[in-house]
Amino acid sequence: MREETELAAPPPSRGPDHDIDLMEAPGFVEAVVGAIETRQVDTLRGLIANLHESDLARLIEALPASDRPLMIELLGSDFDFTALTELDETVRLQILEELPTQTVVDGVRDLDSDDAVYILEDMDDADKQEILDSLSVPERAALQRSLDYPEESAGRRMQTEFIALPPFWTVGQALDYIGETEGLPEVFFEVFIVDPSYHLTGSVPLDRLIRTKRGIKLGEVVTPDRHVVKATDDQEDVARVFERYNLISAPVVDDGERLVGVLTVDDIVDVIQEEADEDLKALGGVAGDEELSDSFWYIAKSRFSWLLLNLIAANIASFVISMFEGELQRMVALAVLMPIVASQGGNAGTQTMTVAVRALATRELRASNARRVIARELLVGLFNGVVFAVIMAAVVFARFGIADLGIVIALAMIINLVAAALGGILIPLALNRLKVDPAVSSGPFVTTITDVVGFFAFLGIASLWF
CATH class of the missing domain: 1.25.60.10 (MgtE N-terminal domain-like)
Structure with a gap:
């Protein structure tokens, strides 16, 4: 005590x-x-x-x-x-x-x-x-x-406490009702105007309400809501609407266009944080709902599938290496330099994949601009490939004194960085087209491509060159 x-x-x-x-x-x-x-x-x-x-x-x-x-x-x-x-x-x-x-x-x-x-x-x-x-x-x-x-829908996020008034009420009646009625929402930004069937006709922001003469009817100052949310809309899509149009709140209607709730910006901030958190975790092969407080067994199970996919990818890369066992035995330098090509390609692929997955999640990457983005990433991969090819050729020549080996790794570097750029953008696009979450599934595929192409290009060119 x-x-x-x-x-x-x-x-x-x-x-x-x-x-x-x-x-x-x-x-x-x-x-x-x-x-x-x-x-x-x-x-x-x-x-x-x-x-x-x-x-x-x-x-x-x-x-x-x-x-x-x-x-x-x-x-x-x-x-x-x-x-x-x-x-x-x-x-x-x-x-x-x-x-x-x-x-x-x-x-x-x-x-x-x-x-x-x-x-x-x-x-x-x-x-x-x-x-x-x-x-x-x-x-x-x-x-x-x-x-x-449904889970992660606007209906799950909405607040069912709101103020809905008929259009024939005056501003004075509305202000008296707000000031005298108990049980109203603690925080609200507008009053909604509905017909007798509770169909939404628009809203009146509070600032306009308190600046309007008391005798004027609400129907005369109502503003039609341009950003009405369906209760079944996905919360991520709704968050994007809030972000695009700088909304503070938005009415939620059911399939019959009846007002059933309201979404406010504090709810949307939570949605944006949750979605970003899920995407970030998915890129690392972690379940979106994993928390620090979760048990050892739950975390171990949730991470197993990702690690299994990476193990399969590693075995594929290992098989490619075994195809060139003779070349590796004749020239130890190949074994020393081989991981550099694969590692550089893996990092480049991860960079492109991260940008692509995020752009798909925010709807910035669409069919209309996909070709331009693919071409840009291809040029970036080619440029970086050439630059790092020159750097590695100089390093290899200075280290081993073999000019031909520098040329081999330079060519392999260019090929792998171009492949990494294409894989990093095309794989997320393909998975998204197949209705598979690219944040969850892209990593192992991109890793496999960069490892296999990197090893095959380096060892294959070496076997033909020497």
């Missing part, structure tokens, strides 16, 4: 010019642990009172596993369940499994619908249904409607 006098004071709230790192605050985490273990609720509340939800999530991850659910139970209604949306999925599910059902129900009830859906969607079906059954009928219906949409 820790003495109460050792408990650290709570850190100040984070301002715009101050980014407090809780992990570096002296004794802060230890103080929180001490307050939890000694059940000092008032002290615990004081310690976390000024924490933003994301900082609270970082604190939770730093606590011992057994203290995480206990802290939430001790805080009761003072705990902001939004912090759970900032946690790794594995940690969040472990906490939810340990918490009493009623605690989770109360926490979910206080969340915005998009955050509640985010927490519920990863839970086991039985646990999820138990939570939903404990909610009121309107609350359950709103969450179930979002959960029924």
Whole structure:
């Protein structure tokens, strides 16, 4: 047990010019642990009172596993369940499994619908249904409607709390309604105008609303929404629309064009981060949902398939080398220089592949400009191949004193860098055409091409030259 006098004071709230790192605050985490273990609720509340939800999530991850659910139970209604949306999925599910059902129900009830859906969607079906059954009928219906949409769709991301008003209302009525009605969204940027069937006719931004005379009807100042999102749209496509048109929010409609929710920029920032994270991990052969908190066995299984593909590629390259065993025995220098050609080609191929995969993900690389991009990458590969060919020819001659060997490696270098450039762009394009994620599958294919072409070109030219 820790003495109460050792408990650290709570850190100040984070301002715009101050980014407090809780992990570096002296004794802060230890103080929180001490307050939890000694059940000092008032002290615990004081310690976390000024924490933003994301900082609270970082604190939770730093606590011992057994203290995480206990802290939430001790805080009761003072705990902001939004912090759970900032946690790794594995940690969040472990906490939810340990918490009493009623605690989770109360926490979910206080969340915005998009955050509640985010927490519920990863839970086991039985646990999820138990939570939903404990909610009121309107609350359950709103969450179930979002959960029924496909994963990674706008319907899963949308917030079902919004303000929708008829066009015959006046601006004064709208302002009075917003100011006097309880239960409205805490943050919103516009009011939506709908007909009696809840079909969206447009929106009125808040700045226009408060600057318009009270007697004017909403239908006279409504702006038709040009960027309406379908609930079934993929979240990555929606994020691209937000980025392209600098949107702050966008209405979401169902297949019947009825208004069912709204997406805001904070949701889209999370989508962009998640998609970029998945693409980056996929390029390295790591599952997009892998987290630092995942178990050893899960990580080992998820990485196995990628490593298996690379092992197959390595065996193919090894077979190519074995075809030139005689040449390698006659000239040891070939074995010394051989990895250089393959390595340079592999790095060049990875560069091109990374650019191509990202361009495909952002829809910048399309059929209309694919030929131009392929030609550009081919020229880049040829240029770099020639430059590095000259450099390696000089290095080989200075090292081994064999001019012909320098010519051989120079030719092989040019061939392999051109092949790397073509493989790095054509393979992602082909996989994308076949509806296969190029971020996941391109790596082993590009590696195989650069290794096989590099070894075959170098050893094949050497066998013909000498």
